Amino acid sequence: MQFGKGCHLHLIDGSAFIFRAYHALPPLTRKSDGLPIGAVSGFCNMLYKYVEANTGPDAPTHVAVIFDKGSHTFRNDLYDLYKANREAMPEDLRPQIPLTREATIAFNIACKELAGYEADDIIATLSVQARDAGGRVTIISSDKDLMQLVGDGVEMLDAMKNKRIDRDGVIEKFGVGPERVVDVQALAGDSVDNVPGAPGIGIKTAALLINEYGSLEELLDRAGEIKQPKRRQTLIEKRDQIELSKKLVQLDCNTPLDFTLDDLEVRDPDPETLLEFLSGMEFRTLTKRISDQLGVDAPAIKDTDPRGAEPEAADAPADLPFAPETYACIRDAQALEPWIARARERGYVAVDTETTGLDEMRVDLVGISLCIDSGKACYIPLGHKDGSDDLFGSDNLAEGQMPLEQALDMLRPLLADPSVMKIGQNMKYDAKIFARYGVTVTPYDDTMLMSYAMNAGLHGHGMDALAERYLSHAPIPIKSLLGSGKSAITFDRVPIDDAVKYAAEDADITLRLWELFKPQLHQTRVTTVYETLERPLSPVLARMEMHGIKVDRDTLSRMSNAFAQKMAGYESELFELAGHEFNVQSPAQVGAILFEEMGLDGGKKTKTGQWSTPADVLEDLATEHDFAARVLDYRQLQKLKSTYTDALQDHINPDTGRVHTSYVQTGANTGRLASTDPNLQNIPVRSEEGRRIREAFVAEEGKVLLSLDYSQIELRILAEMADIPALKQAFKDGLDIHAMTASEMFDVPLDQMTPDIRRRAKAINFGVIYGISGFGLARNLRIPRAEAQGFIDRYFERFPGIRSYMDATTQFAKDHGYVQTMFGRKIHTPEINAKGPGAGFAKRAAINAPIQGTAADVIRRAMIRMEDAIAGLPAKMLLQVHDELLFEVDADRADDVIARARDVMETAAAPALHLSVPLTVDAGQGQNWAEAH
Template identity: 40%
Template sequence: MKTLLLVDGSSYLYRAFHAMPDLRNSANEPVGAIQGVLNMLRRLHKDYPSEYSACVFDAKGKTFREDLYPEYKANRVSMPDDLRVQIEPLYETIRAMGWPLIIEEGVEADDVIGALAKQAEKEGIKTIISTGDKDITQLVNAHITVVNTMRDAFRKTDDVLDVAGVENKFGIPPDKIIDYLVLVGDTSDNVPGVEKVGPKTAVKWLTEYGSLDNIVANADSIKGVVGDNLRKALPWLPTARELITIRCDVGVCEHFDDLIQQAPDIEKLHSLFDHFEFRTWKRELDKLSDGSTSSTASATPPPPSAPVATKNDYVPDTRRQYQAIFTEDELDNWLARLQQAELVCFDTETTSLDPLQAKIVGVSFSVTPGEAAYVPLTHDYFDAPTQLPLHATLDKLKPILENTAIKKVGQNLKYDMHVLANHGIQLQGVAHDTLLQSYVFESHKGHGMDELSERHLGITPIPFEAVAGKGAKQVSFNQVTVEQASEYAAEDADITLQLHRALYPQVAESSKLDFIYAQIEMPSMLALQRMERHGVLIDSHMLNRQSNEIGLRLMELEKQAYELAGQPFNLGSPKQLQEILFGKLGIKPLKKTPSGVPSTDEDVLQELALDYPLPKVLLEYRGLAKLKSTYTDKLPKMINPQTGRVHTNYNQAVAITGRLASSDPNLQNIPVRTAEGRRIREAFIAPRGSHIVSADYSQIELRIMAHLSQDAGMLSAFANNEDIHRATAAEIFGVEKTAVDNEQRRYAKVINFGLIYGMSAFGLAQNLNIERSAAQSYIERYFARYPGVRQYMSETRELAKQQGYVETIFGRRLWVPEINSANGNRRAGAERAAINAPMQGTAADLIKLAMIAVDKWLTDEKLQTKLIMQVHDELVLEVPDTELELVKQQLPLLMQSVATLDVPLLAEVGIGNSWESAH
């Protein structure tokens, strides 16, 4: 049986526009919706081969439904300009790809699709309809199936709705869908249903009475409010039915031969993709032009990476010459290749994701794209084949892995370095890391190997779940069959090598990005690996005592809360808290959650706590409960039994600004504004005969702002080593610096930091608890005294809008994808981020450069001092008493000399027996 594939283009166009990020080409033209729809079309022809196909869009103007009911679709907002300008280019591209495109004047896309599907049914042709519109399920029968290819912004599996699928999804068969929709209404098209009748009631009635006609006939016997509502709606139901029913009698196609996909117009597509800057798609067209493939379906190219400013010319090698190594001769042959290779891609397969606990199951390597090998070593399932001995094999590999002259590349090599160290091997010659290449090149995207492969190579790798299972059934990698493991692990090495060839030239093309990658991120990775491995000494007994004390305080707070509420309740239940605060106590709600109920989030409680005692108690309770569960209870359990220390993991490739993220445990978010939070840091201690040394940059983001804005007032204050907050207060309040009081200085400090984070007059008023007009006055006076700051902010916003990113002083790209968003809130948030990101990002660059310099100094001088933590703008070291004076003198000098700005850098050092006492 032949197949007709119909695409509801209008449905996908809107969904692609809202699902995709605000992608733009270098001319600042939006292209996200175009990319989303074309990506979906590519998938469809691949996943649902068909003899006939068409992409159907709504025409402009009214249809019979507006004449029948003027309010039809009246609730829809007007089309955003950023979407409108993408429509004609999209139509042009679809036609150039060879897709038949249908737009019928005065007829909705649904009706065109219905007419074509029914015509195909008469001619014995099976129809697949791709849409996200539930209305079209009324057409489903033995010959017509609906698929939703874009249910979750390009997810990998589709919703397939045949007759059984519709019944499973809605609880009724397809021939009852019209009746169902008439009862519940269609909010997207502004077609009212019966008031208070939802899906459950509609299904119940249709199951009981069989049809809408029978429900109407028995309306008098239906009791309660819904019965009354049904009877009220009876005059409306015939109109609703006519609006909802798809018209299948419109003539749109005389011959299905008109719906045979045509050969793509390669020249036209090349021009369009060049304009959109869909470079991965252009490469696919180049292959077609070279005659490397003749399939018309392949002219619908793989998904492109987002528009970028540089060109990726790498053509992926899709060979799969993978080898599993079982003999000494096979291993020796590969070792010889590794020794001669210009660059070796290396990967480990292990028993655990915990880098300090993981043991090797096997290793893989690749030196040529399309070729790779896997050495299984400790697979131990029943009937597992005989494998090379672990220790002897690692002994053979060790000279290569520790050879600095043999350069290595990998994906997240920091993890592999830890794993090898667990087996006594110190990986040397680390030259490249594709995770970090991606992070430097496109920090606003995902950096997992599978995602990178799809984005830059157009190759979908074998997912881990395909070999190890998922959820409760997932097995450790040593339980995966060697056959499956070999294909999976060898592919990892091959793909990573190819990713390096695709990504690194794009990084190296920009001297700024190459500096960030080669001089900051790669050396940081090596320093962080050493820092993670050494770990931090924790006083578990102190934490246990703190946990007990917090537990007692929580009991007291719970008792206070009960007394204030006049009854016991669950302090962790938002619903019970809503009932007590806004019901029993009669407090006026400040805002609502998306579901429409009064919010009890922290911002609300903070504001209510100014006037009511219960919210204040609840805030303290929440803060202490989180402190207990996250730190005082958890940290002692995370002490490594082999080292007696806690070992965090620093993830470089998370924050767009370049800041590190710490996890397992998270050392970045220990609260230090409360006494209880600061006590946590007392448990981070130095061993006997050593001290903790803490060093951080003073007012670093304000100094960076002075450098970036070149504001004369700020430059002068820092050059003269003045108190910047006192200087700002003197300017704003119009007094001499010596006359500034503590309250004025506090105001100035909030303003200094608030404005660089994009704080509005409303936010400043809330923060200082003053009138909004007063806050606005302070802001105006601030910008009058520091005009360079205002100019910097304005210019930075415009630059971000033009190129989609801003930069740190060192050239790190800080992407702001929503800077041209049609959504006002998103756009405003992106503008605030664009202003602040260069300061946060430069601060992140500086502290990494400082860490690298300190790490190198400690190594070169063969000191016993160890870097143990990097937290925001702070370095923490464990220093033997014999080296304390030397470190105290050299540390600030090293930190202050890593860069030269137009204001002096100032690093301050503290010493103590614990992390807290070093502040």
């Protein structure tokens, strides 16, 4: 067929496929000879998926996979540093490159490359040719360098996210249309490709300039008109560099190709050729899949079926497509029996539960899914309703379900069997559900925690995100079953047939992720982190959450009423001051009154154009203006009432009379926990009025609450990590660290220390932990920025090791893309090499992460050991608040618990680490949290 109108050309960015396949999969090797084939395997799966997905009415008529050839292109002749900062290709990837060409040919897809040109140039040339011939083009790539080609029938498709990028998508990314993308790129440069651009100008600023001047040439010609001096100077002085950058990013639409569009016509693969290649690579699953599909016999592959607890490594989990219609529905004991037997035989089983909601302490179990061999999963419906009401208005159970107790009795021994590994995604949730039904789940692996140990900072760790990223599969959205908004139903109302597909798929996905992650833990050297800091903590948290803490409803209720009364008084006072009624809770309206009606200075607008009225601004105004002071008073009470005294009451569990928070183990990238529903890690303490809310957190009759918290743990860790002798000695001597810092910095003897000087030093100490800046310290201390900068300079002069630590940490982050805690936890810093304001954020985060993260690791270790340490004592660990642990204990044994808990906490770093700085723990006890703290 001659390429022309009605034709549709697909251009696949082959290099992108290869690199994605390489990084998404563990380094698999061919069993027979050890040849690395992970990337080839992934590549073939992606091609297969691509072919499968493109058979419909919108199928392409022409297709080609385009590769780069060699590393030297005409761009290197223009600029010898082009792509010079690229890391060398990994050793185990190099031999796989030619195999990806062979794979493409085996699939009978045109495979094109051209010496001296990048794949992008070929794609550009073909796109233009196809467009000129009147056809459509889809470029399968997410490379932003290709966005300049979009428009007039040319689209991009991000196969990863299954997202089409059209003209609007380009504008979203670059702030300009495709025809101006190169102008923006020329200015912004590209650190990945080492395109210099204009220093100090990023995409945002570039788009602004191009939109204002219309084009790069116009901008450069009229650069003298620019107001900002630095920017003006850059554009004038760096003109050559910017023009060079444009040449580097501009794709060549006239590459000399030795083929035509007509040569790219879609062809069916030759079964023999394709299967020969796949079986030669020893891709068993994919070979079988395709041979079944084509109805031909595949060449035999040497069988070396491995047994044991380790998952099969050679079959990439992505090999197998998801087939929801094949999942089994288990309706009786006879059907369940073989699954339990198979789990015992294998030594592992993926488990997932379905429930009527998200509050593990209240919801009902609706069903259980299992998966032992990827692709084969089952769902056991147990609590589905048939939709018909009985006399009491509650539904009857649907037909065809096992009695709940029978299923649990059968599963109970398996789930508690120490020789069978249970595998879950966020298994803490499922374990808590099971626990309420008298079923213990142990031991268990958790794919969410595995992902967190390997990839904190890179992406989220929810099932949907992991499935899409690592299995290239978008799970059935729960919304498609439950609906959303107020018409949403609970899972027990979902028809069993639909539930099977959704629920079993979750177990299938979980098992596949586990098979993928298990070997990766070793390769990424985080096995110890996972095994000592993540996996053992999960059941500890589950028990703390289930235990909960008693909260006195009457205390909260009384406070609520008192707050409401006071707020009403403030409100009428505010209306009086303003001369009219308004919504005190609206920052926009408060701002309008202050900065427009009252005409005060100092108002700033947010990026949405609204007046901004944060507390520090109002505080500055409050000394002069009652209105600002009253708004602050009102806001404080509003916060206390809505978030604490009111909302907390709703969280008191009617069965236990206690509040059960949920800790999110993967919530903070640094290794800290997050607490939700409710958040018990931000109960007020700093203000006197707020602190009284802690009086509502009480011990049971005859018991007391204990609070043990690490003293200055982050500063101690900083002293240790940065190795600052003066700080370390001060901690060893038990000195007041802020006073000592102040003394060093300001040359004031300790016995002449004033509270104000100490306060400043304290602010600096904290600032250091956060990646200090003159601006931040100035704002915190409310002093001029120059003065703040002076303090910082002085601090670094006295403690030069701190600066070296900061420099070394940021450099490490730049080199490796992550930073580490002292216990080996990795926190990825993908933004560290970004340009623009993001760079500052990333740098400070990189400085803070090892410190905050090491402290988080220490208390995790303490928590993991704590249960054994206080076993036998009438005590329970209830809450963790970053550096504090809260216990409930029989009053007469409080001192024993304090002694043991303190010892565990103070020695938590050992034996993995021998800190030269002591960790010390302060303890308190009382009838309520306010007294204990």
